[in-house]
Amino acid sequence: MRKLMFWTTVLSGAAAAYLLFKKGVPAGTIASEVIAHPIGTLIHELESTSHSS
Template identity: 85%
Template structure:
């Protein structure tokens, strides 16, 4: 179960970073948002 939560967090962080990158958000902002809350950032972008 821990592995599932870990990989879900990693995949959602990558997806959120990609969506932010496509919007033209600066890399520093992307990094700070995705590291702080990867799942929340993904939900916000979707």
């Protein structure tokens, strides 16, 4: 179960970082956001991309 939570967090952070990078967000901001709360950042980015389409 711990491994599942770990990899879910890692993959969420990577996906959120990619979405932020695609938007042109500076690397320092991406790092601070993704490290602080990777799953929340991913959810926020997914919501913002669905609203902008």
